[in-house]
Every structure is written in structure tokens, then in C-alpha cells.
Amino acid sequence: MSRLRRILHPTDFSRASSAAFKRAVGMAKADRAMYERLAAQDAEQRLVEVTTLDISERVNEHLRTVTGRARSGSPSMLRFPLDLGLPWTPEVIDYWRRVGNQIGAEAQAPKAPAIGRQLAVRAVRIRPDVVMRVVPRDFNVVTERWNGAPFDLIIATNVLVYYDTLDQSLALANIEAMLRPGGILLSNDALLELPVSGMRSLGYLTVSYSTPGDNGDHIVWYRRG
Ligand SMILES: C[S@@+](CC[C@H](N)C(=O)[O-])C[C@H]1O[C@@H](n2cnc3c(N)ncnc32)[C@H](O)[C@@H]1O
Numbered sequence: 001m002s003r004l005r006r007i008l009h010p011t012d013f014s015r016a017s018s019a020a021f022k023r024a025v026g027m028a029k030a031d032r033a034m035y036e037r038l039a040a041q042d043a044e045q046r047l048v049e050v051t052t053l054d055i056s057e058r059v060n061e062h063l064r065t066v067t068g069r070a071r072s073g074s075p076s077m078l079r080f081p082l083d084l085g086l087p088w089t090p091e092v093i094d095y096w097r098r099v100g101n102q103i104g105a106e107a108q109a110p111k112a113p114a115i116g117r118q119l120a121v122r123a124v125r126i127r128p129d130v131v132m133r134v135v136p137r138d139f140n141v142v143t144e145r146w147n148g149a150p151f152d153l154i155i156a157t158n159v160l161v162y163y164d165t166l167d168q169s170l171a172l173a174n175i176e177a178m179l180r181p182g183g184i185l186l187s188n189d190a191l192l193e194l195p196v197s198g199m200r201s202l203g204y205l206t207v208s209y210s211t212p213g214d215n216g217d218h219i220v221w222y223r224r225g
Pocket of ligand 1: 059
């Protein structure tokens, strides 16, 4: 089954034409305007701090290493491979060409690894002041309760897909407790909205990465009431 079809059941989006949904989209536009203002302000005042939550020791150790190096002034290199054998949409190619430009500078890309496919690789050297704003935390979003400051925005893409409905509902309850009131969750999984939950979906965006092809996502945004 394609990923696009697997992650969402059509009934999850049956409210698309209702007045309530339209009101919700209006609120989402206000949220978007607020986050755009924050991004513009951040460019000057460095307001945004990013906390990563992960259960993988390998991921957490890597993040601790790069943030530690950044504190001694070293940049961090990100590499973006692109499989040239797939019919990516022009938007994907455009994104691949500019991703990272706001937080670093394009660097000499390493030779693409020989993996039996034709790859193009872009490399971007991320500025240490940006890397230093990442705070890695060893945290299980399904089983643990967050006791730090509440978040404005939580992005959980390609994480909740590994869990069944019970675990996803536990994660959603934890995420609700981690967000400030009015805070936003972005996920590419449609989650069960239990009546007891204060999290409500406001809308979704369908993105195709290649045409033709089954590559794509439904990005759903939820808001803590
Ligand atoms: C496929 S990667 C997705 C990474 C990134 N979010 C993205 O969209 O590319 C899934 C990540 O989720 C982490 N993960 C899985 N279950 C988790 C949980 N219960 N709490 C926190 N992190 C979890 C994994 O260790 C892994 O690093």
C-alpha cells in the first residue's frame, strides 16, 4: 500500500467542507502569520531554540557531539543526497537546491557513495551559532512526561507511524502536556482525536514529492485548545 494511502483513512478528512473546518483554517492562517512574524524577528534577535527529543542513543550522541563542537566554533556539515532516478516534482528539486541556505553556506559536496543508484549530493556548512541553538534530549514521547518549559511548536514527522493507536494516543496526550495553550503539532500521521484530548486537527496539506509516483505526505496540523 502506498505511503500516502497508508497513513490516512479518507474519513479522517471528511470534515473538509464543514463551516467548523473553515473557521479552523482561518485560525490556522492566524497561527501561520504569527509563526512568520516570529521567524522574521528571529532572523534579527535569535529567539528560536530547537529541542530534539529522541530515544536513539546514536542520534542523541551525534547531536551532543555536533553541538559540543559548535560551542568551540566549529560548523556542522549537512549532506543532502538526491536520487536522480526518481521523477521528483520541480518543487522538490527547488527545495533541494536551497535547503540550508538560510542557516549556512554551500560547501564542496563529497563524492556520492556507490550504492547502485545515481545520486547528486549537496553539502551545506551550518553556522556554529545555529547549531548551538539545538538542545538534544533523550526523551520517549510515548512513555515520558516533559517537565521543561512548554513548546510553541512540535514537529513529529515519521515518528508516530511506528506506533499503534494506543501508543499514538499516549503520545498525543504527552504532546498536549508539552505544548503551551494554542501551541501547534505538525505530524504526517492522522491521529485519533479522543473526546478527552485537548488537541484538535485544524487542517492538512497534501504534498507530492514525485510524479508519477506514490511518494508524498499528508501533513496534519493540530492545535492545543
Ligand atoms: C524515521 S526517523 C524520523 C526523523 C525525522 N523526524 C524526519 O522526519 O526525518 C524516526 C526517529 O524517531 C525516533 N523515535 C522513535 N520513537 C520515538 C519515541 N517514542 N520518542 C522519541 N523519539 C522516537 C527514532 O529514534 C528516530 O530517530
